[in-house]
Amino acid sequence: MHTAAPEGLTFRDAVDSDVDALVALIESAYRGDSSRAGWTTEADILQGQRTDPEGVLAVVESPDSRLLTVEREGAVVACCQLEHRGTYAYFGMFAVSPALQGAGLGKVIIAEAEQLARATWGVTEMHMTVISVREDLIAWYERRGYRRTGEMTPFPYGDERFGVPQRADLQFELLVKPLA
Template sequence: MDTAAGLTFRDATETDVDALVALVESAYRGDASRAGWTTEADILEGQRTDPEGVLEVVKAPDSRLLTVERDGRMVACCQLEHRGDHAYFGMFAVSPTQQGGGLGKAVIAEAERLARETWGVTEMHMTVISVRDDLIAWYERRGYRRTGKTSPFPYGDERFGVPQRDDLEFELLVKELA
């Protein structure tokens, strides 16, 4: 789907997996991620995702991995998963060099619209590492609210990264979809 902002939204395919892994890694890990504000480089090392994890999302029946392109270049992505009366929003990544210009806002708005129209859900859920105050504040400005419900970080499972601190956990954020 095309938007006025020159963005093209489409569902990812198996041939997109390597580019999606590179995009997610660039947004969250290592020195390249420091060009944007979403970096997790100070709290997590190692990988953020891997080809197997991305492929699993692409192939899952109640899931879609939305790929966002500008001028034929992949600049963002997000996962939407249908979970009964709500959708789960995850694997959200915006290229570090594209951050700060409204692209993230456009992607999350389109994701919410698609979840509502495709599945008829009334809420969007996501989990965010609870120490990411700046990121949580960004989501709050988009209408998400903190629930105080937390789940443990998967310490010891390096598929999710190598924690640099011992107080990491996920907090559930929820937004009512009109």
């Protein structure tokens, strides 16, 4: 499925051959010095990897998920995971190329993801989890209609597939948005 969108963006579901490019995109948006070019970096709170090819491939191949891949002029510039979970969809693995952050692409992409989740699965809510100390990121989602629930889940300390924490107070907070 290819969908043309504003900003010269094209949305499509990821395929197996996209995995390496998507891993590189996600890593560039969240880890290491390259991530510092954008505002979504987690480099100060987490080191190590953000994801790996096996994790991305599992999302691509899952029958309940789609990994929405966003291209501009043939280059992968963003992605996000949508997973069907009954009455709601889970939104995750959201990454925008650091060089393009702050230009309004995120707003366009999340709106498209919400519309696709409603249209595809008939869900009434979008859920996501965000590291609770990421106040700037949570505020961005709040401006898009997501609300903090105060419901926390522990960070997987000791599982380096999710990174190497640089502080001891990391946890995930559930954010929820009703989809009209």
